[in-house]
Amino acid sequence: MNTEDHVIDVTDLRRVYGGGFEAVRGVSFTVGxxxxxxxxxxxxxxxxxxxxxxxxLARPASGRxxxxxxxxxxxxxxxxxxxxxxxxxxxxxSELTVRETLRMWAGCTSGARPIGEALEMxxxxxxxxxxxKVLSGGEKRRLDLALALLGRPEVLFLDEPTTGLDAEGRQDxxxxxxxxxxxxxxxxxxxxxxxxxxxxxDRLAILHEGRIASEGTVEDVVSxxxxxxxxxxxxxxxxxxxxxxxxxxxxxxxHDGRTVRLMTQxxxxxxxxxxxxxxxxxxxxxxxxxRAASLEEAFLHIAREADGRGDSATAAASLDPRKETAA
Amino acid sequence: xxxxTTPPAPAGQEQRTRPLGRLAALARAELALLVxxxxxxxAALFVPFVLPFSVAQTVDDDTLKGTGLTLGLVLLPGxxxxxxxxxxxxxxxxxxxTRRDELVLKRLRTGELRDNEILAGTAVPSIIIGxxxxxxxxxxxxALLDIGAxxxxxxxxxxxxxxIVLMVVLAALxxxxxxxxxxxxxxxxxxxxxLMLGSGMVVPLEVFPDSLASVCERLPLTGAMALIRGxxxxxxxxxxxxxxxxxxxxxxxxxxxxxxxxxRWEPRR
Numbered sequence: 185m186n187t188e189d190h191v192i193d194v195t196d197l198r199r200v201y202g203g204g205f206e207a208v209r210g211v212s213f214t215v216g217x218x219x220x221x222x223x224x225x226x227x228x229x230x231x232x233x234x235x236x237x238x239x240x241l242a243r244p245a246s247g248r249x250x251x252x253x254x255x256x257x258x259x260x261x262x263x264x265x266x267x268x269x270x271x272x273x274x275x276x277x278s279e280l281t282v283r284e285t286l287r288m289w290a291g292c293t294s295g296a297r298p299i300g301e302a303l304e305m306x307x308x309x310x311x312x313x314x315x316x317k318v319l320s321g322g323e324k325r326r327l328d329l330a331l332a333l334l335g336r337p338e339v340l341f342l343d344e345p346t347t348g349l350d351a352e353g354r355q356d357x358x359x360x361x362x363x364x365x366x367x368x369x370x371x372x373x374x375x376x377x378x379x380x381x382x383x384x385x386d387r388l389a390i391l392h393e394g395r396i397a398s399e400g401t402v403e404d405v406v407s408x409x410x411x412x413x414x415x416x417x418x419x420x421x422x423x424x425x426x427x428x429x430x431x432x433x434x435x436x437x438x439h440d441g442r443t444v445r446l447m448t449q450x451x452x453x454x455x456x457x458x459x460x461x462x463x464x465x466x467x468x469x470x471x472x473x474x475r476a477a478s479l480e481e482a483f484l485h486i487a488r489e490a491d492g493r494g495d496s497a498t499a500a501a502s503l504d505p506r507k508e509t510a511a
Numbered sequence: 512x513x514x515x516t517t518p519p520a521p522a523g524q525e526q527r528t529r530p531l532g533r534l535a536a537l538a539r540a541e542l543a544l545l546v547x548x549x550x551x552x553x554a555a556l557f558v559p560f561v562l563p564f565s566v567a568q569t570v571d572d573d574t575l576k577g578t579g580l581t582l583g584l585v586l587l588p589g590x591x592x593x594x595x596x597x598x599x600x601x602x603x604x605x606x607x608x609t610r611r612d613e614l615v616l617k618r619l620r621t622g623e624l625r626d627n628e629i630l631a632g633t634a635v636p637s638i639i640i641g642x643x644x645x646x647x648x649x650x651x652x653x654a655l656l657d658i659g660a661x662x663x664x665x666x667x668x669x670x671x672x673x674x675i676v677l678m679v680v681l682a683a684l685x686x687x688x689x690x691x692x693x694x695x696x697x698x699x700x701x702x703x704x705x706l707m708l709g710s711g712m713v714v715p716l717e718v719f720p721d722s723l724a725s726v727c728e729r730l731p732l733t734g735a736m737a738l739i740r741g742x743x744x745x746x747x748x749x750x751x752x753x754x755x756x757x758x759x760x761x762x763x764x765x766x767x768x769x770x771x772x773x774x775r776w777e778p779r780r
Contacts, residue, residue, distance in 0.1 A: 239621055240621075241617070241620060241621065260625070261623075264621075264622060264623045265527060265528075265623055269621035269622075271614070271617065271618060271621065273614050274614065274618065275613060275614030275615050275616075275617050275618030275619075276613070276615065276618065277540070277544050277610070277613060277615055278613065279543075279544050279547045279548070280540060280543060280544060284540060284543060285540075287536070287539075287540075288536050288537060288539065288540035289536075289622065290536070291528070291532060291533060291535065291536020291537070291539070292528060292532075292533045292536050292537065292619075292622045292623050292624050293528065293622060293623060294526060294527045294528050294623065295526060331618075
């Protein structure tokens with residue numbers, strides 16, 4: 185991919201807030217035409233701060249940002265007609281109806297779709313004449329999406345597009361985003377739902393404390409993480425009784441009482457060798473759990489490593505409060 | 512949901528929005544919001560008509576003796592001043608701050624509207640109400656108090672336009688310097704009070720002691736009021752016109768600079 189195909193080009197972006205807080209600390213990435221790129225991270229990782237610079241809402245403290253070859257802040261007129269933005273918080277006057285909100289936005293949008301079409305796309309057709317203040321949180325997210333799509337944007341910025349949506353609404357949004365991507369729209373989305381990034385993203389970057397901790401395809405990011413085997417040894421057996429770990433293809437291990445945890449880049453070899461040893465030795469492995477690396481584990485690992493502490497529960501909780509931590 | 516869509520316009524033929532079109536779209540939405548906001552509507556529609564006529568009770572011919580003014584010539588500019596202060600300034604302070612609190616301004620900034628278009632488009636309905644009120648007041652006072660046609664109508668028009676622009680930028684500045692919509696209203700009170708009393712709309716500056724009057728002459732709205740009154744009396748000297756115009760423009764320039772520097776498009780975090 186040559187540089188002209190880079191629809192979004194971010195080099196060493198830094199963003200500092202008035203109080204001196206450095207929210208983005210040297211972030212670089214590129215997004216190619218038609219690609220769907222996800223920025224993942226805990227709350228406060230710098231996702232929205234990065235996005236606001238790309239949307240042209242804020243000037244970077246330093247670094248270079250190009251969207252469609254232009255500076256989104258300084259060359260607003262060149263960029264805005266070609267992008268669509270979905271903010272994290274709607275920002276709609278509560279006393280306007282859905283249709284009035286779209287009509288206003290259409291008047292400010294070059295090459296706007298018909299309003300009815302935008303409403304149908306996001307499934308708000310029946311709510312056109314309802315005031316914004318009575319919409320549910322999920323409906324407001326859909327209205328926001330409709331606004332972002334109104335100008336048939338080449339580049340779509342989606343800041344946590346499915347937060348507040350129920351499972352069905354999330355699936356609807358996902359399939360709409362997939363269709364748009366199939367039509368050639370470049371999409372940059374932020375999310376703190378790992379499954380969202382896993383389901384949609386061609387490539388992703390995990391942000392942590394204003395820096396990119398890991399970047400690549402889902403497979404790239406996951407394969408950098410080891411798979412894991414956990415089991416309990418019966419009474420009288422100790423980790424030292426296991427066969428030599430390097431023969432199993434194990435790259436790391438830990439144990440806590442009778443519970444043993446093995447890390448490996450070759451899960452099949454390690455699991456087979458371990459189970460054969462257990463059969464031959466007549467050992468019954470309790471609570472056996474064989475787990476391939478996942479994006480979630482990669483994420484937790486990054487959060488833990490960057491924090492320099494093993495507090496995976498905290499990382500998981502701030503990542504998604506509804507999700508049980510797997511660690 | 513479905514992404515089955517109408518095809519985009521062929522390349523090159525796509526209509527780019529224009530500043531006036533964007534302004535009109537925003538103004539239309541704001542007008543709908545204004546009509547639906549009872550508090551703002553009340554302040555905008557009734558206050559300017561009620562207040563000046565209560566002032567009429569306090570200013571009698573004795574107070575005006577020796578100033579060469581008549582009741583009508585005090586009342587009309589005063590009434591227009593009230594309209595500017597309440598229908599334009601006071602309403603807009605609330606509107607700007609509310610739109611910021613609701614994150615509407617931030618949302619508008621993600622689109623093709625430029626910053627000055629957002630501020631101007633939001634102000635259009637209030638400006639229309641201010642102009643319409645001025646027109647109604649002119650007709651009513653002319654009919655009821657027999658003040659006759661303005662002798663220098665261009666000055667009156669200039670005064671009203673300058674006054675409106677001033678009210679809009681002062682409203683943007685007031686909302687910029689306050690944290691929430693509520694605190695913006697509180698901050699607007701002293702401004703309203705000082706401008707009401709000191710711009711020559713309730714009490715003519717001629718009845719003040721000289722030292723106080725010379726301070727009042729430097730207030731933002733005094734120039735506009737002098738131009739409006741001069742429009743009817745036709746007795747404004749070239750120097751007076753220049754002073755009024757320069758004072759007003761200086762306030763507008765200063766406020767614009769401050770707005771560009773300090774206006775905030777989203778609530779403080």
